[in-house]
Amino acid sequence: MVIMNYSNNMKLETKTIGNIFADNPKITSRNVNVFYHDKQAINNVSLDVGSKEIISLIGPSGCGKSTFLRCFNRMNDTIDGCKVEGNIVLDDQDIYHPSVDVVPLRAKIGMVFQKPNPFPKSIYDNVAYGPKIHGLASTKDELDSIVELSLKNAGLWNEVKDRLQSPGTGLSGGQQQRLCIARAIAVSPEIILMDEPCSALDPIATAKIEELIHQLGKNYSIVIVTHSMQQAARVSQRTAYFHLGELIEVGLTKQIFTTPQDKQTEAYISGRIG
Amino acid sequence: MNNDHILSTFDNDLNRLNKDLLKLAKLATEQFVNSIDNFSTQNIDDIDQLISNDKNLDDLDEKIQQLGFEIIALRAPQAEDLRRVISALKISTIFERIGDYSRNISNRTKALCELSSDDTPGVNIGKMGLVTQEMLEDIIIAYKDKDSDLSVKVRDKDVVIDKMNTKLYQEVLASMSRNKKNIVSGTHILFIAKSIERVGDYVTDIAEHNYFLINGKPLSDNRPKADKTSLYGID
Amino acid sequence: MSNNNKNYTLMDAKKAEEIVRSNVKKRRRKDIVLKSIGQFAIFVALSFLVFLFVSIFAKGIPGFFQHYVTLEVNLDQKRLDPKGDLSADSLYSGDARKLVLEALYKEINPKGRKQKKAAKKILSSNAEIRVAQMVLENPSLLGKTIPITFALDDDIDSFLRGYIKRDTPESDRRINNTVIKFVDVLVEKNLVDYKFSDYILSGSASRSPEIAGVKGALIGSILTLFVCFILSFPIGVATAIYLEGFAPKNRITEIIEININNLAAVPSVVFGILGLAIFIGVFGMPRSIPLVGGMVLGIMTLPTIIISSRAAISAVPPSILDAAYGVGASKLQTMFHHVIPLAIPGMLTGTIIGMARALGETAPLLMIGMVAFIVDIPNSIQEPATVLPVQIFMWADFAERMFVNKTSSATIILLVFLILMNGIAIFLRNKLERRW
Numbered sequence: 009m010v011i012m013n014y015s016n017n018m019k020l021e022t023k024t025i026g027n028i029f030a031d032n033p034k035i036t037s038r039n040v041n042v043f044y045h046d047k048q049a050i051n052n053v054s055l056d057v058g059s060k061e062i063i064s065l066i067g068p069s070g071c072g073k074s075t076f077l078r079c080f081n082r083m084n085d086t087i088d089g090c091k092v093e094g095n096i097v098l099d100d101q102d103i104y105h106p107s108v109d110v111v112p113l114r115a116k117i118g119m120v121f122q123k124p125n126p127f128p129k130s131i132y133d134n135v136a137y138g139p140k141i142h143g144l145a146s147t148k149d150e151l152d153s154i155v156e157l158s159l160k161n162a163g164l165w166n167e168v169k170d171r172l173q174s175p176g177t178g179l180s181g182g183q184q185q186r187l188c189i190a191r192a193i194a195v196s197p198e199i200i201l202m203d204e205p206c207s208a209l210d211p212i213a214t215a216k217i218e219e220l221i222h223q224l225g226k227n228y229s230i231v232i233v234t235h236s237m238q239q240a241a242r243v244s245q246r247t248a249y250f251h252l253g254e255l256i257e258v259g260l261t262k263q264i265f266t267t268p269q270d271k272q273t274e275a276y277i278s279g280r281i282g
Numbered sequence: 283m284n285n286d287h288i289l290s291t292f293d294n295d296l297n298r299l300n301k302d303l304l305k306l307a308k309l310a311t312e313q314f315v316n317s318i319d320n321f322s323t324q325n326i327d328d329i330d331q332l333i334s335n336d337k338n339l340d341d342l343d344e345k346i347q348q349l350g351f352e353i354i355a356l357r358a359p360q361a362e363d364l365r366r367v368i369s370a371l372k373i374s375t376i377f378e379r380i381g382d383y384s385r386n387i388s389n390r391t392k393a394l395c396e397l398s399s400d401d402t403p404g405v406n407i408g409k410m411g412l413v414t415q416e417m418l419e420d421i422i423i424a425y426k427d428k429d430s431d432l433s434v435k436v437r438d439k440d441v442v443i444d445k446m447n448t449k450l451y452q453e454v455l456a457s458m459s460r461n462k463k464n465i466v467s468g469t470h471i472l473f474i475a476k477s478i479e480r481v482g483d484y485v486t487d488i489a490e491h492n493y494f495l496i497n498g499k500p501l502s503d504n505r506p507k508a509d510k511t512s513l514y515g516i517d
Numbered sequence: 518m519s520n521n522n523k524n525y526t527l528m529d530a531k532k533a534e535e536i537v538r539s540n541v542k543k544r545r546r547k548d549i550v551l552k553s554i555g556q557f558a559i560f561v562a563l564s565f566l567v568f569l570f571v572s573i574f575a576k577g578i579p580g581f582f583q584h585y586v587t588l589e590v591n592l593d594q595k596r597l598d599p600k601g602d603l604s605a606d607s608l609y610s611g612d613a614r615k616l617v618l619e620a621l622y623k624e625i626n627p628k629g630r631k632q633k634k635a636a637k638k639i640l641s642s643n644a645e646i647r648v649a650q651m652v653l654e655n656p657s658l659l660g661k662t663i664p665i666t667f668a669l670d671d672d673i674d675s676f677l678r679g680y681i682k683r684d685t686p687e688s689d690r691r692i693n694n695t696v697i698k699f700v701d702v703l704v705e706k707n708l709v710d711y712k713f714s715d716y717i718l719s720g721s722a723s724r725s726p727e728i729a730g731v732k733g734a735l736i737g738s739i740l741t742l743f744v745c746f747i748l749s750f751p752i753g754v755a756t757a758i759y760l761e762g763f764a765p766k767n768r769i770t771e772i773i774e775i776n777i778n779n780l781a782a783v784p785s786v787v788f789g790i791l792g793l794a795i796f797i798g799v800f801g802m803p804r805s806i807p808l809v810g811g812m813v814l815g816i817m818t819l820p821t822i823i824i825s826s827r828a829a830i831s832a833v834p835p836s837i838l839d840a841a842y843g844v845g846a847s848k849l850q851t852m853f854h855h856v857i858p859l860a861i862p863g864m865l866t867g868t869i870i871g872m873a874r875a876l877g878e879t880a881p882l883l884m885i886g887m888v889a890f891i892v893d894i895p896n897s898i899q900e901p902a903t904v905l906p907v908q909i910f911m912w913a914d915f916a917e918r919m920f921v922n923k924t925s926s927a928t929i930i931l932l933v934f935l936i937l938m939n940g941i942a943i944f945l946r947n948k949l950e951r952r953w
Contacts (some may be wrong), residue, residue, distance in 0.1 A: 086842055088766065109906040111845050119843035126857065137854075191844060201908035213290035222291060241356040242289060265355045 017231055022054050025270045026259040029247075030058030034199060034229045035080060040094035042075050042084065042253075049075045053094075057199070062225040064107045064232045064240035064261070067250035068276065076250070077201050080116040082110045082232065098199075106265040115142050118192030122204040124184035126176035126191070131168050134176040135159060138195040154194055162190035163220050182213025186220065193228070200224065202232045206239065218243050237277055241265050249273045295353050296363065299346065303370050303377075306342045307422045313339065313384040314418060314481060318411030319389055321474065324395045329388045339381035346374040362495075367482040369495040373425070376484050376491075380418075383477045383484075390470045390477075397467050407471070410446045410478050413439070417485045421492065431498045437489040437501065442507035443482040450475050451511045479509070566864040572924050573932075580919070580926030583714045583727060584669045584677050586640070586703055588620040590648060597648070601654050605649075613645035615666070624706060625699040635695040639703075641668040643728040668716065669709070671726040671919040673700055677709070680918050717926055722908065723896055726919035730910070731927050735896045737807060737887070737902030738876065738934070744811020744898055745875050746819060750868055753822030757864075760823075762852045763832040781820035787818040789884025797885060804886035807898040813881050818871035825867020829860035862950045873935055877905040905931050907930040 017172055020038060022028065029265065033056040042050035050072045057080075065073040084090045091180040096103050098124060103113055117136070126134050135155045138144075145151035155172070159165040164186040168179070176187055185205060192200055202221070206214040221230060221243050232241050240247050241261060249272075257270045268274045275281045287293050313332060320329050350371040353359060359367050417436050424432035451472065458468040493501040593616060600607035617640065627636045644667045650663065652658055672691045675681050677700070687693055703709050720730025730791050756777075768873045792813035796802045828886075833856045841851040882888075887903050888911065893901035903911075905927065912924040 034385060081843070083839070084844060086838070111847050113845075114843060115845035119839075121836065121839055123836060125834075127837065127840060128859065137846075141844075141846055141850055141854075158449070188840070192841075195845060219289050222289065226601040237887070238358055241358075242291075262352055262356065 010127075020054055022052065022255075024054070024255045025257040025273075026063060028055050028255070028258055030056035030061065032059050033057060034059045034098065036097045037079070037151070038095040039077070040079060040096065042072070042093070043091045045089040046088070049253055050079075053250075053253075053255045055248060055255060055258060057229055057231055058246075059229055060227065061246060062221065062232065062244045063246040063248060064234055065248050065250060066234060066237050066240045066276075067256075068281065069235065069251075071250040072251045072253040074203050077203055077231060077233045078219075080199070080201055081114050083114075083119065088128050095191035106165070106217050112142075115195045116197055116199070117196035118195065118200045119193055120185070120200065120205050122201045123182060123208050126179075126184050128175065128177055129175050130173045131159075131179075131187060132172040135190050135194045135234065138191060139140055142195055144195065149260045158190040158194040159187075161193055161224070162186045163216070163223075176269055180213070181209050182216060185209060185217060187198050189217075189220065189224075193224075197228065199229045199231070202230065204233055204235060207235065214239070223277060237265075249274070249276060292357050292359075292363075295324050295349070295357065296366065297348050299353065299367065299370055300347065302342060302346050303374055304426065305420070306339060306346065306374055306377045307420065307425070308379045309335075310384070311415070311418050311422065313381050314411075315415055317384040317391070318408060318415070318478075321391050321407050321411070321430065323395075324391065326392065326395065329392050329502040332388045333385055336381050336385045340376050343374050343378035343462065347371060351362060352375075365495045365498065368490045372489050372491050376488055380481050380484055383481050387474050387477050390474045392485070393467060394467055394470050404409040404447075406450070406473075407478070410450070410475065413442055413446070414478055414482050417443075417482060421485050421488050422490070425492050428496050430493055433489040433496070435493045437486045437493075440482045440486045441508045443479055444510075447475055448510045534694055548816060559644060562874055573928055575925075576922055577925030577929040579678070580922035580924075581714055581717055582711055583716070583919070584674045585666045585710045585712060586669055586708050587620075587664050587666045587710065588617070588624065588708070589662055590616055590665050591662045592616070592648070592652065592659050597652055597659065603653070605653060608649040608653055609646075610921050611649070613648040617644045617648060620665075624669045624708065627699070632695055632699075635693060636699055638670055638692065638696055639673055639699060641670050641727045643668065651669050666710070668714075668727045671917055674727060674920045676700065677704075677711070678918075708792075717923065718930075721892055721904070722890055722894065722911075726915070726917045726923065729920070731905060731908060732929055733892070734903050734905045734908035734927075735930070735934070736894055736902040738897050738906075739902055740807035740895060741810040741814060741882075741887075742872060742876060744807055744910070745814040746868075746872060748812060748815030749818040749822055749871065753819050753868075753871075754826050754864055755824050756819075757826030757830060758852060758857070761827050762848065762856070768804075777820050777823050782825055784880075785817055785878050786880040786884060788813050789881030791816070792881065792885045797897060803899070803901070805888075805901040805903070807895065807900075810882050810887050810904065811898065812873040815887055818875050818883065821871040821874070822864075822867050824862040825870065826860070829863020829867070830856055832863060833859045858949075862946045865942055865946045865949070869939055869946075872942075874936060875908050876935060876938065877931070879904075879910055882907055883910075905934070 030118060031257065037055040037056070038054045040050055040053045041048065053072075053076060057171050065077060067073050078084045079092055079096060079097075080103075082092075092104060097117070098113075101108065127137060129137070132155055136151055139151060139154050144155055156165060156169075159168065164183060167183060168174075168187075170215055179187060183209075189200075189205075196266050205221075209217065219240065220234070224230060225245075232244060234239070244261050246258065247261045247264045249256045249264070249268075249270075251272055256272045257264065257268060259269070264273065268277060272281070313335060316328065316332050322355075339474065350367050353367050354364075357363075417439055420439075421430060421436045423429065424436060454468045454472055457464050490501045576606045588622075596612040596616060598607050599611050618637065621636060621640060622633070624736065625636060625639075647667060648665065669677070672681065674695070676692060676697070681690055681692060683697065716728045716730045718730055718735075719732050720728050721733030723729045760770065764773075792809060796809050796812060797804055837855050837859070838851060841855050846854065882904055887907055890911075893900075909924055909927045909931065912920045914929065
């Protein structure tokens, strides 16, 4: 299937079923291939991420969804032997262009990881680290406000406001993950990437994070990788199904989970493969 | 303790489902009440209006089915949430059927209008309709208020309609055997009475679904039955 | 897979339980045997350790004590300070020795030249220096007659400890009967004391065992270790940081790594040869100074520090790195704000190990000549010095009985120094350690 993308006049060849485009996209990725040494992990994937939308990437283990996610903020650069080809454009800038500095890019695109990883510092310092190194606050008061707002928006402020100097690692799992979310939003990103953010948490903590994601979706574009399709169903507006490095189908979550168009998608969602 | 779901969108969806179902219930009740009124007034315009309104009920039922379907697919409801969604789907279908029967009553009424009134046996359809209307209104309250006892009461009341139907059946049969000219109109009236009786049965179905929704176990099947029409022949 | 396996089914639970139970006794026996062997081995090792410590302390503790005699010395001003200006020069050229002998003769009353000759053997040769030092520090003492405590000569000391016996024939003894008679007199008069030696720690190298001490060697060790630390710690840590965090993964880096790992196993004497050839031979630096010694030890310690620092850095969980990169930190910021603070305990451990080894090294320092007989206490890293293990090595060579004791005493001091160093480093490590 060959699609003409009239917005940037690029000819696009893709086997993906469903609408890979988004209105007013934040990130457009076209013909992305990723290799680990000689092994190909992502095969010709094209996908848009819209502004202020929540899109989830699902698929069986090893299908490449995390690899694809890490392309967006160039975290794959930190992995030896990882090569990324293709075109990924954020706000009219190709992020893999040699002139691009990854440091500000990663301030624009925040990331939350599978296992909560707060720094071994105080809660305050955890959230303040990003703004400090990027110079976002010129006075201590400004820094205090950034920390407070970030913790409020992450739904953690009330629980920690009296113990900002205590270590971040002393919080429970769900609280630590919210701390990591606060840390990510403290540098005012436009996009938040989440790599299986709840897989290390119990169901109640997971539900709280999902509600938080729902609230955050009003202000940020969010891309979530999850191995729980129920989570994708609960949380996202669009869902993309990956299999063996290829993007099989993408569409509105409502539609993917009630009437998927591709047989592989159907098989995965109904628990027949994976 | 706050009884909301942690995920607010879940509550939003369930509330929407509930609202739409109550709206359908109100529409179905209106259709039924109007169909009984039209039987007495025999106003052709009202009857035509009612028949064309039936489409609204069909559309609303379809919307509720789709919403319930999505909630099950996307939210995987459990326990009371699951019973609520499944019951809503079943009850929605029932209200849509009640609407259909109201339409049928109106169609039959229309046919009766074209016959002369002399040939129509005098019977009290209105009374039957009133009892059924009461049952309908009560069951809607029982659903809204999660009233298990009221549900049981409503179910048990169906026996009154059955008795009335049996009596009416005898009267119409007698009228038809007295005067051959009454056969056509009498048949229409029998069908109308049957429709009302069916609506009563449907309301008891709703009562049973509601009971299951509230209590988690089925209402025992010892409901009194009094439809003895199958025992009567023409002497 | 052979066809025989096709018909195998897992055995029934009851049968399996029987078999397991029947084998338990044998397995328990094996466990007990293994455990006993282990316990026996530990017991043997502990016995050796106890034996070692007991022998060191048995010989070393007496080395901290020696015999003194207290005499009334007349601090005649004119004779002590001929120049009259209280300068060191004047005092050391004065007649302190005569005054001390007079004080001694007063007590033992020797008659005739032979007896006086015997008497002179009683006191340590350092006696007059002690008087001169006392007056230098406290000139107001001049003119007074005060009791001063002097160390006894090492032969007398050995006699008093019982190593030289009275019943050995006189010709076989180091001290004759006259001397013994005089010593008896002093003992009878209660002038002889056995107390904690003030020479062992404050004296420096000397051929006279009674005044020999480790001060010079101790300071030499401190200076040498200081140079070693200054050289090896920054370079070692920086190398580890570079290799772990910034070096590209290519052939050259691999070769560097292999070489560093191999250097850690090179015998230390080779580094001494290196120092001799290059620092002393090519650069023409003087022998026997802590600077050169420190440089040699520094090169020797470098691989240890690099290897343990690298291990500490790579032990930092990658999730911390991900978190730092994710928030937009650069490689340098991630290394210095996050990795190094977490790696410091490991780095310090490696440094402690390295320094401890350097402290005890003798062979490479012998190669560069830090064996010189140094009497003066070194004041800088460019003055000739010796180090504690070398001092111990040298003392072990001397035959005098007191040196035998003092060798073990110096060993004890070395051990204490080691424990102190370790203690400080462990304290630092615990303070800086962060849990993650």
